[in-house]
Amino acid sequence: RLRMGQALVDRRIFSDEGVYQAELKKIFARGWNFMCHDSQLPERGSYFTNYIGEDEVIAVRDDDLNVQVLINSCPHRGNTVCRAEQGKARSFFCSYHGWNFGLNGDLIGLPGQDTFYRGGIDKKDWGLTKAAKVESYKGFVFATLDPDAIPLDDFLGWVGRLGIDQIAEQGDVEVVDGVQKNIVKCNWKLAVDNLFDWYHPKISHGSAVKQGMLTEEFLAPRMIL
Secondary structure, X not given: OEEEOOEEEOHHHHOOHHHHHHHHHHHHOXXXXXXXXXXXXXXXXXXXXXXXXXXXXXXEEOOOOOEEEEEOOOOOOOOXXXXXXXXEOOOEEOOOOOOEEOOOOOEEEOOOOOOOOOOOOOHHHOXXXXXXXXXXXXXXXXXXXXXXXXXXXXXXXXHHHHXXXXXXXXXXXXXXXXXXXXXXXXXXXXXXXXXXXXXXXXHHOHHHHHOOXXXXXXXXXXXXX
């Protein structure tokens, strides 16, 4: 067990499958998840794929220039409808049975509607699943699957907004084109906890201080009242 103050945290929270599945439902599905930056969706049809928990989603600029966040799964048989990680599209096409979806997720066409499906498909009922809410803070786009989620500003709180403010205050933000990924082989809570752990920087990143890349002041915890 890990001792934190006067409390004990069982190590199973980092490895128990039941805990992880509960987190997917109660944290990722209900919380606000960062999707992309506005600059990654510069025009109609621009898209960028990301994840909410383990569900792949497409953030896309629709015909009205609004940002939609769509589950990247055809409602017919679950096939992926967007295979590239970013780009520009006029619609999203399922390569299994040819269902075609507009930029807002609506089903706009399917081969054999009368012959194969005998006219039994009402297209308005078979669009891609949409995120319940999509909001932006200073160009940073977030989405949630929970229709009852609190407003994004309240979810971020002053700490979350401050982190984005520190980036936005540098001037106009534009994400460099391309996709770069890192796979961290650990439970997500370990990675998050590391970001708020001010005990380790002088130790783990001590060589950066010695080389003059970072200062000890920069690695010290900052209290903003």
